[in-house]
Amino acid sequence: MRAMAASGFRSRLRGAAPFVLLASLFAAALGLASGARLEPADFTFNNGTEVTTLDPATVTGIPEGRVIRAIFEGLVVKDPKTLEPLPGAAESWEISADGLTYTFHIREGARWTNTDPLTAHDFVYSFERFLDPRTGAYYAYQLWYVEGARAYTRSVTPDGEPALSFDTVAIHAPDDHTLVLRLEAPTPFFLDLMGFYPLFPVNRRNIEEARESWPETWTLEWLRPENIVTNGPFQVAERRVNDRIRLVKSPSYWDADHVAFGSIDVLAIEQDSTMLNVYLTGGADFIDRVNTSVVPQLMPREDFNPVPYLGAYFFRVNTKKPPFDDKRVRRALALTIPRNDICTNVMRMGQVPAYSLVPPGIEGYASAEMPRGSADEARRLLVEAGYGPSGKAFPPVEIHYNTSEAHSSIAQVIALAWSQELGIQAKLRNEEWKVYLDTQNTLRFDVSRSAWIGDYADPNTYSDLFVTGGENNKTGWGDPEYDRLIDAATREFDKAARMELLRQAEAILVDELPILPVYFYVTQNVVAPRLGGFFGNALDEHFPKHWYWMDDNELAHRRATQPAEWQLVDAHGPADGLYSPAQEAEREARR
16 A cells, blocks of 8 residues: 655646557547446446346346445444444344344334335345345355254255244344344454345335236346336336446435435446546446556546455356366366466456465454465376376366456466466466356366455455355355364464464365465456545445535545656546535535
8 A cells, every 4th residue: 555645746647648549449448438318427436347147136146236235234334444343233232241132223214115114024035035045145144143044044945945943043023113033152343244235134025015916027127227116325217238237316315415426327237448448438427447557547546546455356166167176276277276376467456366365454363274285286186186198188177257358368367377387288268257157166177267355354254165165165165174163263262372273274175276376356446536435444445425525625625645656547427526415404504
C-alpha cells in the first residue's frame, strides 16, 4: 500500500491520454455503455460478467454478490471501512454468555418492496429454504453451526426431500420481531456470517405466488424485474441480459434517507480492454479489474490504487481423473508453476506468490505452506508416477478458465512452463462465466482456474471449502483427517488452539495438493475520484448504500491529502455532488 501524505495539486491527467484507444474497442465501448432508451444512471459500474442468478440462496460468485448486496439486506450489514457488523434488518441483538444463543430484534417498520412487513418469520422461512437439500445452496454449510442444521440438510428421503422436520433446527421466531438461533458451539465469526449475502432473506409470498402462477418455470419467473421482491436499499427496475441491470432506489427501504443514488447501472462487460475504455470515456464510474498491459500507465493515477486483500488465486485439480488422482503428479505440476514470473511480469500490481491457500493478514494465523522444490524434483516425481522416457507418455493437460485476458495470460505462462520443464503438452479451454461454473461443478476439467475471496476474516472461510463432499470443494478430493481437524476447530473454544487445528488441516491440503496455489490478490479497482463512501477493506467488499458523489469542495479536500506523486484525472460525476437527504440536511446545518 502506498503511504499517504499531504500534498498540493499536480498536473491534470486527461481521460485517455496515456492509452491508445483502438477504434473498434472505442465503438464497442460506446455501444455497451449507451443503454439505448434509458436515461443515464446516477452511477454505473462494471460487474465483469452476466450474473447467474439473483437468488441469494443459490449464488456462489462475487458478481452476483455485488448486486445482491444492493437489493437485499441481511440481519446485519457491514461497516464499509472496517467490515464490522452493524444493524441491518435487525436493529439490535444479544449473544448469550456461553456464546451459543443469538437473539435478533427485527427492525420495526422495515418493509419489502411489495409493501409486506419484514418479520422474523421471513428469516425462518428463508433459512429453512436455504438449508433444504432441494434448494441446492452451495453455502448451506455456513448455517451448519446452528443446532440441527447439518442433519436437516443431509437427511434426505429417496425422493430428495428433507427426512427431518425443520422443528429439529434451532431457528425460531417467538413473535414477528424476534429471531432466535442456537449454535452447536461458540462460533467467533457467526455475526459476520449474518451479513453474508447467501444468508439474506427472500419474500415468501413472492416465491409462493410464482410457484402457483408458473409451476414449471417459477425458479426463473420470480427473479424477473417485474416480479422480484426485495428488502434492500435498491430494487431491480430492468435487466438486459449481457448488457446491464438497472437498479433504482427503493422507497420502502427503512434507511432510504441515507441513500444518495436514485439509480445505478450494473454492466456485464467481460473484456478487460473494453471495460477500461468504457471507464475512460465516462460510460462507467467503477471497474473492478484491468488488463495487465496497462498497469504501468495506471499506477501513477489517483483512481488506481492496488492494495492487498484476502483473496487467493489457484487452480482446482480434478483428483477423480487419472493421472491427477496421483499426489506425485499434482506436486510436480505445482512445483513448476512460475509464480514469481506471473506476479512480476503478468499481473504487475504487487500480487504475492502463494504456496498456501489462506492469504496473509488474518490475525493470529500463520499459514502452512507447501514444501518448496525444484523442477528436477518435479521431473523425478513424474518418473516415480510412471511417466517419462521409461514410462508412459503423459496425456495432454487442459487448463480451464473463465473469460478474462489475465486468466488467459496466466494459463499461457503455466502451459509454457509445464511444456519446458516437464515435457507436458497443455491446451487452453476458455468458457464464459455460467458455463465455466457448470464445468467446475460437474468436474468436467483437468485443472481449472479458481479463486476464493474470504467471506469473513477467518481461516475457516478457506478451510471449509475442501471438506469431503463440500458444495464448494469441486475437486473430488477428501481426507478423513482433514475433515476431523476442521470439525474439531468448530468446537474449540481456545482461539490459539483453534488456529492450530486449522493450520494442521491446511498442512494436509498443501501436502495433498488438490489445488495448485498461484498468488494472493491485490485490488484492481479503478474508481472515479469523486466517489464518496467507497473504501478499501480486507475483503474488497463495497456497498452501494453508502456511495455518493462529492462536490468540488469535498473533492479538493480529498485531493489535498493524497500523495504528491499521484496524477489527477478528470472526475466523473456532478460538480455540485449528489448526496443523500440525510447528508444534505447535515450540510445545510453546517452552512
